[in-house]
Amino acid sequence: MKLPLGTQRTxxxxxxxxxxxxxxxxxxxxxxxxVQEFFRQCxxxxxxxxxxxxxxxxxxxxxxxIQSRPTMAQFGxxxxxxxxxxxxxxxxxxxxxIALICAGKIGSGIGAELGSMxxxxxxxxxxxxxxxxxxxxxxxxxxxxxxxxxxxxxFADFISLYGSYLAVNMRGVTSLALFTQxxxxxxxxxxxxxAFIKTFFFGFxxxxxxxxxGYTSSKGTEGVGLxxxxxxxxxxxxxxxxxxxxxxxxxxxxxx
Amino acid sequence: MxxxxxxxxxxxxxVLEVKHLYKSFGDNHVLxxxxxxxxxxxxxxxxxxxxxxxxxxxxxxxxLLHPEQGEIRVLGKNVIGLDKEQLDRMRTRVGFLFQSNxxxxxxxxxxxxxxxxxxxxxxxxxxxxxDLVMESLVNVGLPHAxxxxxxxxxxxxxxxIALARTMILKxxxxxxxxxxxxxxxxxxxxxxxxILKVQEIxxxxxxxxxxxxxxxxYTANRVALLVEGRCFAAGSYEDLQAHTDPAVxxxxx
Numbered sequence: 284m285k286l287p288l289g290t291q292r293t294x295x296x297x298x299x300x301x302x303x304x305x306x307x308x309x310x311x312x313x314x315x316x317x318v319q320e321f322f323r324q325c326x327x328x329x330x331x332x333x334x335x336x337x338x339x340x341x342x343x344x345x346x347x348x349i350q351s352r353p354t355m356a357q358f359g360x361x362x363x364x365x366x367x368x369x370x371x372x373x374x375x376x377x378x379x380x381i382a383l384i385c386a387g388k389i390g391s392g393i394g395a396e397l398g399s400m401x402x403x404x405x406x407x408x409x410x411x412x413x414x415x416x417x418x419x420x421x422x423x424x425x426x427x428x429x430x431x432x433x434x435x436x437x438f439a440d441f442i443s444l445y446g447s448y449l450a451v452n453m454r455g456v457t458s459l460a461l462f463t464q465x466x467x468x469x470x471x472x473x474x475x476x477x478a479f480i481k482t483f484f485f486g487f488x489x490x491x492x493x494x495x496x497g498y499t500s501s502k503g504t505e506g507v508g509l510x511x512x513x514x515x516x517x518x519x520x521x522x523x524x525x526x527x528x529x530x531x532x533x534x535x536x537x538x539x
Numbered sequence: 540m541x542x543x544x545x546x547x548x549x550x551x552x553x554v555l556e557v558k559h560l561y562k563s564f565g566d567n568h569v570l571x572x573x574x575x576x577x578x579x580x581x582x583x584x585x586x587x588x589x590x591x592x593x594x595x596x597x598x599x600x601x602x603l604l605h606p607e608q609g610e611i612r613v614l615g616k617n618v619i620g621l622d623k624e625q626l627d628r629m630r631t632r633v634g635f636l637f638q639s640n641x642x643x644x645x646x647x648x649x650x651x652x653x654x655x656x657x658x659x660x661x662x663x664x665x666x667x668x669x670d671l672v673m674e675s676l677v678n679v680g681l682p683h684a685x686x687x688x689x690x691x692x693x694x695x696x697x698x699x700i701a702l703a704r705t706m707i708l709k710x711x712x713x714x715x716x717x718x719x720x721x722x723x724x725x726x727x728x729x730x731x732x733x734i735l736k737v738q739e740i741x742x743x744x745x746x747x748x749x750x751x752x753x754x755x756x757y758t759a760n761r762v763a764l765l766v767e768g769r770c771f772a773a774g775s776y777e778d779l780q781a782h783t784d785p786a787v788x789x790x791x792x
Contacts, residue, residue, distance in 0.1 A: 399644070408641035411601050412655040413627035
């Protein structure tokens with residue numbers, strides 16, 4: 284039985300991404316370590332996404348609080364808004380939304396950058412100058428996204444909670460100390476840790492997919508656009524798949 | 540009738556030899572039993588139509604592409620049998636000027652030039668690196684461009700900077716991939732002058748891939764014509780110009 288062409292292509296792509304990921308694990312521990320490039324990528328990925336992530340987080344907290352207020356008010360549970368928003372944002376919405384933002388911003392950036400380097404023979408130039416382009420370009424970027432996405436998520440969570448605090452104060456007066464106390468009291472270890480751990484996987488997926496799409500893009504300017512576009516699509520999909528798996532694992536471990 | 544490119548040059552030192560090289564992409568057999576020798580200190584231009592496999596040939600020589608059959612001996616070592624480390628060592632002695640220049644967009648001109656030095660000249664001090672960068676830039680006539688980004692350079696300047704980057708490790712062999720393609724006649728002439736200057740200053744032996752007859756005439760000590768994957772004819776520019784075969788004459792008319 285012959286599989287449909289679309290299925291064959293998807294399976295082939297999964298195989299290629301798996302091989303690419305395997306190559307990453309083979310290469311990352313070998314010298315030479317591109318420490319300088321790694322820090323440069325951390326700066327580029329982290330610093331350049333900070334504004335977008337901050338705005339997204341702020342709006343997220345603000346909107347969630349405003350939208351949930353009428354429902355909570357019906358049950359006379361307005362006091363519970365800080366706790367509800369904190370749990371929602373820290374456990375689920377913050378990591379997923381920020382990871383999706385990063386998939387769009389960072390994934391497409393890496394895909395386009397490496398794709399354009401491939402088209403203009405810069406990757407070949409690196410190879411002929413005795414540099415391992417996979418280590419220099421891919422390993423550094425994947426490590427940088429793996430470390431920076433969790434930091435961006437934590438940052439966005441705080442900004443989001445501040446947005447929520449401002450929204451709470453639109454229709455009442457709650458001090459920052461009281462708001463913080465309510466947030467901290469509502470959170471337990473099992474809310475924070477699994478959410479934090481999964482952000483590393485989100486970062487890794489965004490990095491590896493962006494690099495794969497760019498590094499293997501076909502020649503031509505059209506290939507660069509396609510690499511950037513499909514990096515976003517596949518990385519976003521991967522974020523949801525990882526989230527689904529993370530929820531299942533957390534559930535199995537009794538951390539829900 | 541194909542000529543043997545080495546027929547009357549047996550007394551000169553061969554720095555690069557390509558023997559019975561075969562390379563194909565699927566059903567497209569690009570190189571079929573290709574043979575050529577490069578002698579020390581000469582500029583050998585490989586001439587051929589677009590898509591005839593000229594760039595494939597030099598990419599096989601530098602190890603970016605892997606031929607199916609044949610032997611490529613660079614400075615006495617067979618490239619095809621080398622492992623990654625040996626290949627990297629060999630590449631420090633062979634420079635490659637890409638058709639697209641391949642300057643790193645995210646780096647300044649200085650960083651572009653320092654990049655190969657940081658990889659292969661780690662024992663060099665900061666001032667030595669700086670001196671080498673400036674020397675390379677002076678040789679291509681662009682010392683003032685040191686802090687510019689590649690996006691701020693014109694096509695001709697980019698080509699010169701790419702050449703400076705390639706020459707910074709002082710390679711013994713240079714491979715030029717269509718160095719004058721896409722440049723205006725005046726800039727092409729400047730690049731041709733630079734190729735001759737590089738040959739004179741650094742005593743390099745070069746393979747120049749081109750179908751620009753101005754470049755061929757100006758830079759070549761010897762010309763090899765690549766037709767249907769083989770070295771169809773080789774000799775001086777004048778020898779080939781006087782050739783009677785229509786496949787050769789077509790280039791010189």
